[in-house]
Amino acid sequence: MKKLFFISLITLLVAATAFSAGKKKYGNDLTVKEVTKISEIVANPDKFDGKRVLVQGPIVDVCKTRGCWIKIGSDKEFESVRFKVEDGVIVFPLEIKGQNASAEGIVSVKKYSVEEQIKSGEEHAKKEGTTFDPSSVKGTKVVLQINGEGAQVETK
Amino acid sequence: MSGFKWRRWNIVLHRDIGYFSVALVIIYGVSGLAVNHVADWNPNYVQTKEIVQIDPIISFDKDTIVTLAMVRLQLTEAPQNYFRPDPETAQLFYPGKTYSIDLPTGTVLIEENRPRRVLFEMNQLHLNAPKGIWTYIADLFALSLIFMxxxxxxxxxxxxxxxxxxxxxxxxxxxxxxxxxxxxxxxx
Incomplete structure (x- = not known):
């Protein structure tokens, strides 16, 4: 019995090591086959608002506290998109930063008017005990993110 | 039915379920302490930041930037990935390490994240990061705790x-x- 237990344990560890390289799945299976370029979404956010997309790119940042979002680098320089998942439902570990991801979710575009930004900035400053300069707000702010449902990360 | 010795069975089950659950009690207890203080520390990773100075890199070409950065930072292996978040910054990604280079000044921020081994795994199980079958194992453990x-x-x-x-x-x-x-x- 003792021997069997240790043999099973070692087999399990060896198998886990062997299968750890490849792709790691987070959340739901990917269902969209066609990849949408992040640069296309960034260039035409309204066209993609509410649409389900599959994007690919390097993971350039990961939420440090809860693992509840990753930032995926675009096919074009100086662009990235935030892939936000529900807290606790999917948890991205920090070590996937720098690896390549295929991620599926719904594009969400939110627009904030100058008034809304000033109000929120003032509230935030009051809460944090800092100051806020309303003149720093320049026009409508567009916040683009993908509400993530599933991702596959290439593990190396 | 009058012969059923419920107190004896209660002791036997309490003892054996206790033996069975002891590893999970320790995992959930230790991880509970760790994640309870998440505001004061990162229970999963040791995070370090270091700033080093290299000569500025004046180039728009990816290969040139990577090659110069590797030479100046004395890196022997090519990065896993490369990214330009803005025109002045280039990022080189290595396993667990990110180099963010301010190209015009040559200031490099090196961020390293090392998992706190054992504690990281305990936290992942405690917070049910694996999902799937672990959800049911954790349910079983929760029922065991109630029973105990x-x-x-x-x-x-x-x-x-x-x-x-x-x-x-x-x-x-x-x-x-x-x-x-x-x-x-x-x-x-």
């Missing part, structure tokens, strides 16, 4: 049993969360 708590009430008889001093401890233990919640919700 309730069955523990009936292990002893007499002055040290539930009817003796046990009832006072149960009362205090029940009042603690109840009173705290009343204070938290209505009085503070």
């Amino acid at each position: 708590g309730v069955s523990g009430l009936f292990i002893l008889k007499g002055k040290n049993g539930l009817k003796g001093r046990g009832k006072w401890f149960v009362l205090i233990g029940t009042a603690l969360p109840l009173l705290y919640w009343i204070w938290y919700q209505f009085l503070q």
Whole structure:
């Protein structure tokens, strides 16, 4: 019995090591086959608002506290998109930063008017005990993110 | 049915489920302490930041930037990935390490994240990061804890049993969360 237990344990560890390289799945299976370029979404956010997309790119940042979002680098320089998942439902570990991801979710575009930004900035400053300069707000702010449902990360 | 020795069975089950659950009790307990103080520290990773200075890199070409950065930072392996978040910054990604280079000044921020081994794994299990089958194992463990708590009430008889001093401890233990919640919700 003792021997069997240790043999099973070692087999399990060896198998886990062997299968750890490849792709790691987070959340739901990917269902969209066609990849949408992040640069296309960034260039035409309204066209993609509410649409389900599959994007690919390097993971350039990961939420440090809860693992509840990753930032995926675009096919074009100086662009990235935030892939936000529900807290606790999917948890991205920090070590996937720098690896390549295929991620599926719904594009969400939110627009904030100058008034809304000033109000929120003032509230935030009051809460944090800092100051806020309303003149720093320049026009409508567009916040683009993908509400993530599933991702596959290439593990190396 | 009158011959059924429920107290004996209660002790046997309490003991064996206790043996079975001890590893999980330790995992959930240790991880509970760790994640309870998430505001004060990162329970999963040791995070370090270091700033080093290299000569500025004046180039728009990816290969040139990577090659120069590797030479100046004395990196022997090519990065896993490369990214330009803005025109002045280039990022090189290595396993667990990111180099963010401010190209015009040559200032490099090196960020390293090392998992706190064992504690990281405990936290992943505690917070049910793996999902899937682990969800049901964790459910089973939660039921085991409930069983051990309730069955523990009936292990002893007499002055040290539930009817003796046990009832006072149960009362205090029940009042603690109840009173705290009343204070938290209505009085503070």
